[in-house]
Amino acid sequence: MSAVPTASSPAALPADPQAILQQVFGYAAFRSQQQDIVAHVTAGGDALVLMPTGGGKSLCYQVPAIARHRGGHGVALVVSPLIALMHDQVGALEEAGVHAAFLNSSLTSEDAQRIEREMMSGRLVMLYAAPERIATPRFLGQLDSLYERGLLSLFAIDEAHCVSQWGHDFREDYLSLNVLHERYPHVPRIALTATADDLTRADMIERLQLDEARVFISSFDRPNIRYSIVEKDNARAQLLRFIGDEHEGDAGIVYCQSRKKVDETAAWLVGEGLNALPYHAGLDAAVRKQNQDRFLREDGIVMVATVAFGMGIDKPDVRFVAHLDLPKNIEGYYQETGRAGRDGAPADAWMAYGLADVVNQRRMIDESPAGEEFKRGQRGKLDALLALAEAHGCRRVRLLDYFGESSQPCGNCDNCLNPPATWDATEAARKALSCIYRFHQNGGQRFGAGHLIDVLRGKVTDKVTQYRHETLSTFGIGADIAETQWRAVLRQLIALGHVRSEGEYNTLELTGSAREVLRGEVQLLLRRPSEVQRRGKSGRGSGAGGGRERPPPIALDDAALGRFTALKAWRAEVAREHNLPAYVVFHDATLAEMARELPGTLDALGEISGVGAKKLDAYGRDILRVLGG
Structure with missing residues (x-):
C-alpha cells in the first residue's frame, strides 16, 4: 500500500x-x-x-x-x-x-x-x-x-x-x-x-x-430526488415502512424537531434492528463527533438529528432524508433534503406531516419575542411550506417556483407518480367553523381539535356530556366524514389562517377571515387522505449488519461488479489508514468507471473522471494491481 x-x-x-x-x-x-x-x-x-x-x-x-x-x-x-x-x-x-x-x-x-x-x-x-x-x-x-x-x-x-x-x-x-x-x-x-x-x-x-x-x-432542481409527503398516521410505523420497503441498509438522515424526540426515535429505530445514531446540540461534544464520524465513514448508518446536523455534510451516498416534523420554511426543507443524493444517484426526500405540525409552527412564530415585521415574514415562509405540503399537483414545480424557477411536472414526486384524489371541503369547513362558534356561544369555552371532531362526528364522550355539547345544533353534522378527513380540514383552516390555535392545550379560535369561509366566499379543495403507497417489498431494515450491498452507480456486468467490490475494499483500507471518509479517497462513481473501463496503464487510469495527477501518482499502481486481480 x-x-x-x-x-x-x-x-x-x-x-x-x-x-x-x-x-x-x-x-x-x-x-x-x-x-x-x-x-x-x-x-x-x-x-x-x-x-x-x-x-x-x-x-x-x-x-x-x-x-x-x-x-x-x-x-x-x-x-x-x-x-x-x-x-x-x-x-x-x-x-x-x-x-x-x-x-x-x-x-x-x-x-x-x-x-x-x-x-x-x-x-x-x-x-x-x-x-x-x-x-x-x-x-x-x-x-x-x-x-x-x-x-x-x-x-x-x-x-x-x-x-x-x-x-x-x-x-x-x-x-x-x-x-x-x-x-x-x-x-x-x-x-x-x-x-x-x-x-x-x-x-x-x-x-x-x-x-x-x-x-x-443555478437551477435549484435536483431531478434525482423524489419528493414525498404523507399524512401523519402513526408516523413511526410510516417511517419504518418507508425505510424497510425502499432503503434497507442505506445511509439516511431522519430529522426531528426536539432533542428528546431525536433520542427516543434513535433508540426506537435501534430496537427495530436499524443502525441508528442520535445527533443534537445537547449531546456531549465527543459523542456528537463520534456519531458524525461514524456516519461519514461507515455504510448504512441512519442519523437521527435536529437541524443542528447536516450543514456542510459532503457524504455523497445519503440515499434518503426523512422529516418526522415540519421544518420552519421551504429554505430549510430544501437545504435538508438536498443532503440526499449528492452523487446524482436516485434518492428520496420523505416527510410525514399532520395537524400538530401546523399548530406547533404557528405557535412558535406567534410566541417568538421577535418584532412583528419579522413574524410576518416567518408566517409567509411557513405558508409557502404548508402550500407545498397540501399541494395536489407536482411538488417539484411548486418547490422550484418558490425560488423563482419555472418548470414542468417532474414525473418523480408522489403527486406525479400517484395523483391524489381531491374533494370539495368547503361545506365541511363551514360546519367546523360553525361548531367552534357554537362552543364560544355556549359559555365562552374553547376546545381543541380532538373534541371538535368528536362533536362534529356525533361521538358521545365524557367531555361531550360534561359540557352538554350533544345539545348543540352542530352535534353530529359531520358524521359522514372520517376523522382523518376532518383533521385535514382543520389543518388547512389553520394553515390558511382562518383558525388559530391558542395556549398550552391548543384550543381553537376563529380569526376575522373565518367569516369569508362561513359565507361561502372561499373554496377549499383538499387532497383525500389515502394509504401510503408502497413501492417494493415490505420488511424491516437489517441495519446492524450493514444491510444489503448497495448497487454501483452505473450498470456493471458480473466481472466488472467483482472489480468494483475489490476496489471498494481497497479504498476502505486506504481510508482507514489516512483517517478519512472513503469518498474523500474516491467516489463510488469513479471506482465504478474504473471497474467498467478496466484501464491497463497509468495514462489510461488518468483518463477516468475523478482521478487527478496527485491521486494517480499516490494510488495508481495499487489500483492497477487491484484491477489486475
Whole structure:
C-alpha cells in the first residue's frame, strides 16, 4: 500500500483553471455555471453564488484559489461554520495535492502556530476558519500583514445565508464578515449558498456589502430526488415502512424537531434492528463527533438529528432524508433534503406531516419575542411550506417556483407518480367553523381539535356530556366524514389562517377571515387522505449488519461488479489508514468507471473522471494491481 500522500509544492500546481480542474481534481469539464464563476473570481471579481447542494460549489472557490495562488496572490481564506466540513475539505484537498489547512478549536496550540506560520509565509493555498475566529483582533492583525504584502488571494464565504435574519440558519458571527470588504477592499470575495429566497438574497447582498458582485443563480432542481409527503398516521410505523420497503441498509438522515424526540426515535429505530445514531446540540461534544464520524465513514448508518446536523455534510451516498416534523420554511426543507443524493444517484426526500405540525409552527412564530415585521415574514415562509405540503399537483414545480424557477411536472414526486384524489371541503369547513362558534356561544369555552371532531362526528364522550355539547345544533353534522378527513380540514383552516390555535392545550379560535369561509366566499379543495403507497417489498431494515450491498452507480456486468467490490475494499483500507471518509479517497462513481473501463496503464487510469495527477501518482499502481486481480 502507498504511503500517506503529502501535498505537492505550490510550484507543482497548474495556473490555468481548466488545467487545474483536469490535473488536480480529475474532471474533464466544468458543470453548469462553474466555468463562468471560476473565470470571474479568478480575474478578481466578486460573486454571489446560489447553487444546489451537490452542484459543485466548492470548486467555484477552490479552483480560483489555486489559480490566484499560482499567480502570486498568496492564501485564500475560506469562511466555514463547521469543524467537520473543514476537516473533510482539507483532507480532500491534501489528497489532491493542494496545500490546505484549517484553524479551529480541535487543534493544539502548537499545531495552530505551525499553520499560522504556513499562512504568513504565503506557502498555504487555502485556509479554512470559522467566522468567530476571523473577527478576533489577533487574526485580523495577521490578515493585515498578508494584505500589505499582497498575499491575500481570495475570501470565500460558505453557507452565506447564515448572515441573513430571514435565512433558516442565521448565525450572529456572520454579521462581522463585512469587515473583510471594509478592511481589504481589493481582495475578491465569493459568497456561496445552496438556497435563498429573494428576501434572504437581498439581505446577504446588503450585510456582506456585495452590491457590486455578479450574481450567479443555478437551477435549484435536483431531478434525482423524489419528493414525498404523507399524512401523519402513526408516523413511526410510516417511517419504518418507508425505510424497510425502499432503503434497507442505506445511509439516511431522519430529522426531528426536539432533542428528546431525536433520542427516543434513535433508540426506537435501534430496537427495530436499524443502525441508528442520535445527533443534537445537547449531546456531549465527543459523542456528537463520534456519531458524525461514524456516519461519514461507515455504510448504512441512519442519523437521527435536529437541524443542528447536516450543514456542510459532503457524504455523497445519503440515499434518503426523512422529516418526522415540519421544518420552519421551504429554505430549510430544501437545504435538508438536498443532503440526499449528492452523487446524482436516485434518492428520496420523505416527510410525514399532520395537524400538530401546523399548530406547533404557528405557535412558535406567534410566541417568538421577535418584532412583528419579522413574524410576518416567518408566517409567509411557513405558508409557502404548508402550500407545498397540501399541494395536489407536482411538488417539484411548486418547490422550484418558490425560488423563482419555472418548470414542468417532474414525473418523480408522489403527486406525479400517484395523483391524489381531491374533494370539495368547503361545506365541511363551514360546519367546523360553525361548531367552534357554537362552543364560544355556549359559555365562552374553547376546545381543541380532538373534541371538535368528536362533536362534529356525533361521538358521545365524557367531555361531550360534561359540557352538554350533544345539545348543540352542530352535534353530529359531520358524521359522514372520517376523522382523518376532518383533521385535514382543520389543518388547512389553520394553515390558511382562518383558525388559530391558542395556549398550552391548543384550543381553537376563529380569526376575522373565518367569516369569508362561513359565507361561502372561499373554496377549499383538499387532497383525500389515502394509504401510503408502497413501492417494493415490505420488511424491516437489517441495519446492524450493514444491510444489503448497495448497487454501483452505473450498470456493471458480473466481472466488472467483482472489480468494483475489490476496489471498494481497497479504498476502505486506504481510508482507514489516512483517517478519512472513503469518498474523500474516491467516489463510488469513479471506482465504478474504473471497474467498467478496466484501464491497463497509468495514462489510461488518468483518463477516468475523478482521478487527478496527485491521486494517480499516490494510488495508481495499487489500483492497477487491484484491477489486475
